[in-house]
Amino acid sequence: MNYNSLTKRHIQDLEAIVGPERFSTGESNLELHAKDQSQHPSIRPEAVIWPVSRTEVSEILKYANLNLIPITGWGSGTSLEGNPIPVCKGVVLDFELMNRIINIREADFQADVEPGVVYQDLNEKLRHKGLFFPPDPGARATIGGMIANNASGTRTVRYGSTRANLLRICVVLASGEIIETGTRSSKTSSGYDLINLFVGSEGTLGIVVEATVRLRGLSEEFSAAIANFSSVEAAGNAVFEIIRSGLDPASLELLAPECITIINKEKNLGLKVSPSIIMEFHGATRKQLEEVMEMVNGICGAAGCLEFRSGIGRKERDDLLKARHELAEMIKRNHPGRSHIVIDAAVPISGYPEIISMARQEAERSGIPGYTFSHAGDGNLHLLFMGKTGDDKEWRIIDEVNERIVSKALAMGGTATGEHGVGIGKRKFMEAEHGKSLVWMKKIKNLFDPKGILNPGKIFP
């Protein structure tokens, strides 16, 4: 596609839509929207706009579509695959100001929100009502960004990804047309499901300007435990057996020893340095959870667990969860002069022991600092490499490891990306993963955005 660079005229026209205080071509604003939390190179947009209404978004898109100006949505820039980097420049729409929680309908377990709402802020508000919005990618992600990437996290093993917690969206299409799709009913068989087309499309099919999300009741009781193992393989097997048992964990995370070392150093938690499973179960009664914990203890024991510590209190649980969420940031801090990449493949759970073991071996063999951790209960591996910035040789090795792991995951019937999205870095795997259905994805892209103005340069190879 040939896009137009912003002319003086474009700038005047776009600025006129929102007014000068919410339009910027200033260096620092462009720089702030040039890069997410990935290692992909910065690319500055030509302008940043902070819309406050769907009407403004619609007018901007209509104009951009007529004038062939790329439009990239921006939540909080916490994504990990360059998803919102404006690689073809143009305009970034920052949804910071569209952050109203429009309506919490407690009785229906639903909330209507604008895309700029940070999910932790929503959950803080919901806590007092005994409710929560389950997907928790960890970073201070916005709900718009979570929808764009179909984000998930530590609670997904029980409560599903963003997709499973979304009922209705209002979307501005490339032409500026505004459509609403989905229903507030908890189920429907009415017509085609358009909502799921937009979820995970990374802003390439339309811009979500409002969403009705599904809420869940905060569990009356929880029970958390840590299990230590002598090897990642043994821990991987325990994960598989816990899932197979049908005990329905609310989170099931595996951390390799190098991650525990970092957590101890930064958070002073004094955890035993070994491959560890951190898990949590939700339930209505203490009694029930005690029984569950006994069963899990048995499963871990049979898988060769060295130590099983249950009965972890709320404070320690929160500290562990926080440490898990901040893990990537802590790792980065400990490797100055290096950049990171997170391999994010996911496999059917029976393949999990094999893929985690492979990742571990690949990391060791590479000689490059590599951290293996994962949303194990979902079969979602993370291998975070810290490659020397600018060292082509190291990055070539990392690339090769990435390709081997993704190829292995695909051969097992898995996916190149469990939760971070395709963005820039995983476009090369799309053909292998989707085969001929990739052509149909492209056709859908062309149907909704024939001029290709929406987040160009993403998803498709």
Place this chain on the structure above:
Amino acid sequence: MNYNSLTKRHIQDLEAIVGPERFSTGESNLELHAKDQSQHPSIRPEAVIWPVSRTEVSEILKYANLNLIPITGWGSGTSLEGNPIPVCKGVVLDFELMNRIINIREADFQADVEPGVVYQDLNEKLRHKGLFFPPDPGARATIGGMIANNASGTRTVRYGSTRANLLRICVVLASGEIIETGTRSSKTSSGYDLINLFVGSEGTLGIVVEATVRLRGLSEEFSAAIANFSSVEAAGNAVFEIIRSGLDPASLELLAPECITIINKEKNLGLKVSPSIIMEFHGATRKQLEEVMEMVNGICGAAGCLEFRSGIGRKERDDLLKARHELAEMIKRNHPGRSHIVIDAAVPISGYPEIISMARQEAERSGIPGYTFSHAGDGNLHLLFMGKTGDDKEWRIIDEVNERIVSKALAMGGTATGEHGVGIGKRKFMEAEHGKSLVWMKKIKNLFDPKGILNPGKIFP
């Protein structure tokens, strides 16, 4: 669209693809594929084909697409909105012979199946492994048909509809092209979600020839109860409060007294004739379920419950479930000379007491035999009318009631169809429900099936 009637040449060519024993233009076969379980008028196809492989399906579609011959998929004909009635004639593809359970991957909680597998047969096979495929529309539906209609049923309140239990499909498109989409990983953020486009599309976008379904572990323990109320309104309120409590029922059905009368008559179960909630909870331990039942008893009591009977054993539970599943058939048997229609609107749960109360009043006022029951926990109302066959006046009244109830449901943010699909009967509500997004559904239809050969005359007004 202008379709071609089958010529001698067409018949020869199509028969040559599958051989004469799996091709029929015989009267009785045409008649058997002229009607589902709805009241919509029979329309015979011109030929019926029983394919055994995706290659055959592909060849048939390729030929039909070139020759403008309508193709309608057929599972077991148990749908309720005329979904597989071949209104433009042409060829019906009956998937009876594509009924292999290809692979049960217990460890991954997944099975690969052909579309003709009847879900009860799959569950019978899975029972011995302690697993089940949760959606249970009741009738002897095939998995292909369930995907086409996004079917759901008594277990959906806890385990989701067909959509939520599907990971991967293989689809033959109108052109004959075969694509595979989805993943065997339990989650993914890779590319656009095509799988959900096909779910609920009633065979108008492609023909599913293989599916990977998600399985669940059979619960260790269950607990069932019946609660009787003095009015449908009071029972509706109890439903709302049970859902709001977050106690997570595995089924929550509401039956109005006229339904209980029929069940007692046909099944001799001796149930108390009053508005009744039949419910079931799943859990890991007896203890836990006893606590849950106590809470539910309290909720029902506060809502004015007349009698609460818990501790229902397996046999009685199975009898109740069976009676619930056969309810529509029993009602029909009791009204010879009358035809039925099931109103299937669904609303956010807070609106449930109001819609069930409205349905009840409408049924009474109409003077026509009307039975109110519902998958209450999903806010999914069923009002089954038995209108005198051929009596235009009665059917006009029924139509008006249907329109008032659906309008009310839509005004509440609900849907015209919770689980039966649009088929023929609900096309008229699509514009009101979907607004401008209906235009985009049509565009997607045109993208996947530009000649309109796939199940024409459905979904779109």
